[in-house]
Amino acid sequence: CAVVGDDLPGLAAAADAAGSTRVAQVRDLAAAADARADVVFVSLAPRAENLSEVVADTRALVHAWSSDERFGTARLVLVTRGSALAPSGANPVHAAAWGVMRTAMAEHPGRFVLVDTDDHEDSAGALCAAVAAGEPESSVCAGRVRVPRLARAFPPVAVALPAFDPEGTVLVTGRADGLGGTVVRHLVAKHGARRLVLATGPDDEPGRTADGEPWPTPVPDVRSAAIELAEPEADITVSHCDPADRDALADLLANHPVSAVVHTTGDPTGLWHLHELTRDRNLAAFVAFSAIGGILGAPGAPERAAHAAYADAVIRRRRTEGHPATSLAWGPWAGDASAVGDTERVWFKRNAIGELTPDEGLALLDTTRGSDDAVLVPAALDAFALRGRAVDGVPAALRDLIPTTADPSGVETTEGPAASGRTSTLRRRLAALSPLEQQRFVLDLVREEAAGVLGHATPAAVTASRAFRELGFTSLASIALRNHLTAATGVALPVTVAFDHPTPAALADFLRDELVGTPREDRFPHPAANVVDTDEPIAIVGIGCRYPGGIHNPEDLWRLIAAGGDAASEFPTDRGWDLAALFAADPDRPGTSHTRMGGFLHDAGDFDAGFFGISPREALAMDPQQRLLLETSWEAMEHAGIAPAALRGADVGVFAGMMFHDYATGLDRVPDGIEGYRGTGSAGSVVSGRVSYSFGFEGPAVTVDTACSSSLVALHLAAQALRRGECSMALAGGVAVMATPSVFVEFSRQNALSPDGRCKAFAASADGTGWGEGVGVLLLERLSDARRGGRRVLAVVRGSAVNQDGASNGLTAPSGPAQQRVIRRALAGAGLSVGDVDVVEAHGTG
Known part of the structure; x- marks a missing residue:
C-alpha cells in the first residue's frame, strides 16, 4: 500500500x-x-x-x-x-x-x-x-x-401531528414558484400554520436547472408572490432575504418570532447561518431539505452531493446539541427540474429509485414530523427491481433494504481470483463458438450493458452501428459503461474505451479480440506503413459523381459528352436568392450579376440523412457539399465493388477539394435546434473529416482549397500519401455548391463573367468564365494492391506535380513559364516525355 x-x-x-x-x-x-x-x-x-x-x-x-x-x-x-x-x-x-x-x-x-x-x-x-x-x-x-x-424508518401512513404554534412564525426558505412556495401553501392548508415568512433570496432571480438551462417558468416578484401565496386565514410575508447573508438573516429573525424553520434551498451557507442564529430559540422544528445524492452519490453533480452530505452532518450536530432538527435527503421529485440532472436521473433509474409526485412528497413530509431520526430519506425505491440488479452489486447503503445474493462487498473489481475466473469462464465459452457467433455474443453483451447505463428497458434501443455520443452517452455514462463491462468480463479496460471504439459494434470487436487473443492488426494484414515506392503508379478503381444536367454516375457523364450536350441552366429557385434583383445586363451595376446562367445541381439539397445515421437537425446544419461528398464517396466504393463497412477501421485516406465556404453565412437568426451543429456543419475541414468519421476510416483526412485546382491538388496529395505508405487506399476529389450568388456578383464587377454562363476556352469567342457545380470522387489504390485484390482498373495516375506562379502579372494572373515547369515536373515524375502524350485536357476560364 x-x-x-x-x-x-x-x-x-x-x-x-x-x-x-x-x-x-x-x-x-x-x-x-x-x-x-x-x-x-x-x-x-x-x-x-x-x-x-x-x-x-x-x-x-x-x-x-x-x-x-x-x-x-x-x-x-x-x-x-x-x-x-x-x-x-x-x-x-x-x-x-x-x-x-x-x-x-x-x-x-x-x-x-x-x-x-x-x-x-x-x-x-x-x-x-x-x-x-x-x-x-x-x-x-x-x-x-x-x-x-x-x-x-416507519411505514408511510398518516400520523397525528401537532399543530404549529399560532403565535409563532414559520420561516421557509426557497423560491416562491418552487419548493418554497409549495411548502408554504402546504403548511397553511394541512398543518394550521398562520404566520409564515418566505425568504426567497435577492429578487427571486431566475435560477438554473441541474443541466444549466434557465428555469422553465416565469419568476414572480415579491409583491406578486405575496398575492399568489395569499391565504384568507394566514399572514404570509415574502422577503428578499438571502440566508447566505448572515446580517440580513439576523435582521429578519429579529423582526419575527420564528418558532419553526424549513430550509428548502440546499444552500449550505444559509443552513449554517440558520443553525447558528436559532440555537438560542426554543424552536418546535428545524427541517433541512437535503438530497439522496449526499448518501448515494450524484453522478454528474458532485458539488450538489457535497452540499447534501454537509447538510446531513449539520443536522446531526444540531441534534447532539439538544436542538430539534431533521434532514430530509429527498429522492428526485417529478418535474423538479432544478434538483436532478440527466446523468443523475439515469443513474437513479438504473438503481430503481423513481420520482416522487408532489403529492407523494408532501405526504412524506407530513410523516417525518416528530421523527426521532436526524436524517431521513424520503424516496420512491422499487425494492423488487433493485433485487433484480443485485447480481451486479447495489449501492452499499441500500443493501439491507432488499434480499440479495450479491457479494458482501457489493463491488466487483478487476483484480484477484474472481475477475480472473470471470475472464477464464468467458474465454472458454467464446472458444466453443464460431467467429461470427463470438461477434454476436460479445455485441449482445455490449448492447445489454449500454442499455442498462442509459436506462433503456431492452437492448433493442441500442443500435450497434451508431456512435455512443449519438445514442446519448455523456463522458460519465461512457465511464459507467466501461465499469460495467469490466465487471462483466474481468478485463481491465481503459477509461477511454468508449471513445477509442465509439460504437457498440466497434467496442464489441475490440472486446472480443481482447478475450480471444486476436491481434488487432490481423484484421488488416497488409499495413501500408511499410510501403515506400515513389514510382508506384496509382490506380483509379472507383468513381462517384454528380454534375449538372441530372448526371449521377460516370455513365451519365459519358453520354452527355458523347452527345455534345449542354448542361447549363438558369439560377436555381430554391436557395433564397432574390432572382428578380440579382440580374442586370449592365456589368457595372453593384450587387448584380450580368448572367442568369451556370451549371447547377438543382437537387443539391436532397439528402438521405437517416442512411448515414445523421439527425434531421444536424443534416440541416450541414453544408450540402458535406452531404454530397458523403453520398458520392459511398458510390465510389460501391462502383469499385467494395462494401464501405468492410473498410471500417482501415487506413483509408480522404482528400477533398473545396472552394466555396458560404453556406448559412447570410442567416440573421439561426433556426431553433441548429446551434451546436452549425460550426461543424459549415467548416471546410469537416468536409473530409466527416467522410472519415462516417465510414470509420483511419487514414489522413485533408480538405484542400486552391480555388479552381482544388480537386487536382487533392488527387496529387492522395497519390503522394499512397506512395509514401500513409494510407493503403484513398478517396480523392472535390465538391462545389454555391450557397450564395456572391461569386457571380464578384466576377461581374471584374468583367470576367461570360454573359451566357459558358466557358469558351481556346475559342475566338471567349468572353469570360462560367460557374458551375458538381462533385467527383475517385477511389485510389496502388496499382500493385489493385491487381492483387482483383480490382477493375479504370485509369492510372503515373505522375503529378504542384507549384505556384509566384510573382506573376497579378494576384490571379497566370504565369506561362511556371505552368510549363510544373508540366515538365509531372512528366518527369511519370517517367514520360512530351512525345508520349496523346491527349491534353485543359481547364480554362475563358
Whole structure:
C-alpha cells in the first residue's frame, strides 16, 4: 500500500515498518503509481474548515486518480475525521468530502473507499481491516468498525401531528414558484400554520436547472408572490432575504418570532447561518431539505452531493446539541427540474429509485414530523427491481433494504481470483463458438450493458452501428459503461474505451479480440506503413459523381459528352436568392450579376440523412457539399465493388477539394435546434473529416482549397500519401455548391463573367468564365494492391506535380513559364516525355 501525508500516524508508522510507499503530498501521487501500490490512503487534513476548498480539492483528487491509467486496478482510500458517519456530525466540512467521493464511487465502482476514523490507538489497525474486508464505506471509532446502511424508518401512513404554534412564525426558505412556495401553501392548508415568512433570496432571480438551462417558468416578484401565496386565514410575508447573508438573516429573525424553520434551498451557507442564529430559540422544528445524492452519490453533480452530505452532518450536530432538527435527503421529485440532472436521473433509474409526485412528497413530509431520526430519506425505491440488479452489486447503503445474493462487498473489481475466473469462464465459452457467433455474443453483451447505463428497458434501443455520443452517452455514462463491462468480463479496460471504439459494434470487436487473443492488426494484414515506392503508379478503381444536367454516375457523364450536350441552366429557385434583383445586363451595376446562367445541381439539397445515421437537425446544419461528398464517396466504393463497412477501421485516406465556404453565412437568426451543429456543419475541414468519421476510416483526412485546382491538388496529395505508405487506399476529389450568388456578383464587377454562363476556352469567342457545380470522387489504390485484390482498373495516375506562379502579372494572373515547369515536373515524375502524350485536357476560364 501507500500512504499520502503525515496525518495518519498509525498508518504511516505501519507503512514505514512494512517498507510501503510514503508520499508527502497529493500532487506526488505518481510516486504511488510507480510503486504499483494496490491501496493508497489519503487523509483529509483534520483542520480543513473551508467548504469550497475541501470540495474543490476532493474533486481534483478524484480527477487525478480516475484519469491515471496506472491506478486502474488500485483503490484510493480517503480517510476523514468526524464526518458523514460520526454520530455527532462533528465536522460537516469533512462530510462534504464524502458527498464528492460517494459520487466518484457511483461513477467508478471499486476505485474508491471512504473511512471515517478517530485518533484512538486501536483505530489504525481496525481501519486497515475495514478496507481489507472490501466495504466501500465504514466508520472506525475506538477500534470498532461500523458500516452505513439505510433502514425503513416507519411505514408511510398518516400520523397525528401537532399543530404549529399560532403565535409563532414559520420561516421557509426557497423560491416562491418552487419548493418554497409549495411548502408554504402546504403548511397553511394541512398543518394550521398562520404566520409564515418566505425568504426567497435577492429578487427571486431566475435560477438554473441541474443541466444549466434557465428555469422553465416565469419568476414572480415579491409583491406578486405575496398575492399568489395569499391565504384568507394566514399572514404570509415574502422577503428578499438571502440566508447566505448572515446580517440580513439576523435582521429578519429579529423582526419575527420564528418558532419553526424549513430550509428548502440546499444552500449550505444559509443552513449554517440558520443553525447558528436559532440555537438560542426554543424552536418546535428545524427541517433541512437535503438530497439522496449526499448518501448515494450524484453522478454528474458532485458539488450538489457535497452540499447534501454537509447538510446531513449539520443536522446531526444540531441534534447532539439538544436542538430539534431533521434532514430530509429527498429522492428526485417529478418535474423538479432544478434538483436532478440527466446523468443523475439515469443513474437513479438504473438503481430503481423513481420520482416522487408532489403529492407523494408532501405526504412524506407530513410523516417525518416528530421523527426521532436526524436524517431521513424520503424516496420512491422499487425494492423488487433493485433485487433484480443485485447480481451486479447495489449501492452499499441500500443493501439491507432488499434480499440479495450479491457479494458482501457489493463491488466487483478487476483484480484477484474472481475477475480472473470471470475472464477464464468467458474465454472458454467464446472458444466453443464460431467467429461470427463470438461477434454476436460479445455485441449482445455490449448492447445489454449500454442499455442498462442509459436506462433503456431492452437492448433493442441500442443500435450497434451508431456512435455512443449519438445514442446519448455523456463522458460519465461512457465511464459507467466501461465499469460495467469490466465487471462483466474481468478485463481491465481503459477509461477511454468508449471513445477509442465509439460504437457498440466497434467496442464489441475490440472486446472480443481482447478475450480471444486476436491481434488487432490481423484484421488488416497488409499495413501500408511499410510501403515506400515513389514510382508506384496509382490506380483509379472507383468513381462517384454528380454534375449538372441530372448526371449521377460516370455513365451519365459519358453520354452527355458523347452527345455534345449542354448542361447549363438558369439560377436555381430554391436557395433564397432574390432572382428578380440579382440580374442586370449592365456589368457595372453593384450587387448584380450580368448572367442568369451556370451549371447547377438543382437537387443539391436532397439528402438521405437517416442512411448515414445523421439527425434531421444536424443534416440541416450541414453544408450540402458535406452531404454530397458523403453520398458520392459511398458510390465510389460501391462502383469499385467494395462494401464501405468492410473498410471500417482501415487506413483509408480522404482528400477533398473545396472552394466555396458560404453556406448559412447570410442567416440573421439561426433556426431553433441548429446551434451546436452549425460550426461543424459549415467548416471546410469537416468536409473530409466527416467522410472519415462516417465510414470509420483511419487514414489522413485533408480538405484542400486552391480555388479552381482544388480537386487536382487533392488527387496529387492522395497519390503522394499512397506512395509514401500513409494510407493503403484513398478517396480523392472535390465538391462545389454555391450557397450564395456572391461569386457571380464578384466576377461581374471584374468583367470576367461570360454573359451566357459558358466557358469558351481556346475559342475566338471567349468572353469570360462560367460557374458551375458538381462533385467527383475517385477511389485510389496502388496499382500493385489493385491487381492483387482483383480490382477493375479504370485509369492510372503515373505522375503529378504542384507549384505556384509566384510573382506573376497579378494576384490571379497566370504565369506561362511556371505552368510549363510544373508540366515538365509531372512528366518527369511519370517517367514520360512530351512525345508520349496523346491527349491534353485543359481547364480554362475563358
